[in-house]
Amino acid sequence: MNRAPLRFFFDYVSPYSYLAWTQLPGLAERHGRPLELVPVLFAGVLNALGTTGPAEVRQKRFYIYKHTRRLAHDLGVPFVMPAAHPFNPLLALRVTAAVEDGEARQRLVSALYAAVWAGGGGLLEPERVGAVVASVGLDAQALLAASQTPAVKDQIRRNTQELLSLDGFGVPTVVVDGELFFGVDSLGHLERFLRGEDPLSREELERLRTLPVAASRLPLPSGEGGG
Incomplete structure (x- = not known):
């Protein structure tokens, strides 16, 4: 019986996505699920939602760098901040999307993440991206x-739009069996869900989905509101 994959929506610019990636292959193997890797442009998600990324807010920026370093220590994985952050990840994302073979894409994702977040020299220059591609036995020039x-540029746009259509709002996001899990801290919840131990019933999920808003700082759409 084929089981639905864990669909991992990610961007190399996100340290939380890197940390999630260090855990996902093992998690997928434990539950007999294939992994589907879906590169998206986090900046495109932010633009569509009219929000800013955590590294674009001064107070959050310093905090997330400390937080992700501490999380990496807890997980026992290497973590070295790149020379600059945020950076433009688009070339690395497009190269990833251009790899059609699933196993080869997984090798490349691991290598590109290591280049950014594990002291591998970063991805700021196209030459560095090409060197990482070649390091996993793929044709860098091609x-x-x-x-x-x-076609490849459009694939990244379609991936990003798909995440938005699934009510995704950031990275890392894992979607499986119709349920969305956001953030590296949700991986434990994902495991419980895959074991059939999710504490949320269908009735509670529906109630949360339709919970009324009693106050908002956001302006109401035209035609809705008092006089």
Whole structure:
């Protein structure tokens, strides 16, 4: 019986996505689930929602750097801040999207994450992206060329739009069996869900989905509101 995959929506710019990735292959194997890797542009998600990323808020920026370093220590995985952050991850995302073979894409994702977050020299220059691609036995010249084609560029846009259509709002996000899990801290909840031990009933989920709003700082849509 084929089981639905864990669909991992990610962006290399996110340290939380890196930390989630260090755990996901093992988690998927424990539960007999394939992994589907879906590169998205986090900035595109933020633009669509009209929000800012945590590293774009001064107070949050310093905090998340400390927080992710501490999480990496707890998880026992390497963590080295890149030379600059945020950075433009688009080339790395497009190269990833250009790899169609699932196993090869997984190798590449691991290598690109290591380049950014495990002291591998970063991904600021196209030459560095090409070197990482070559390091996992893939044709760097061909993939760099493919990354500039309309089809691959559009794939990243479609992936990003798909995440938004699933009510996703950031990375890392894992979607499985119709349920969405956001953030590295949700991986324990994901495991319980896969074991059939989710504490949320269908009735409670529906109640939460339709919970009324009693106050809001946001303006009401035109035509809704008092006089």
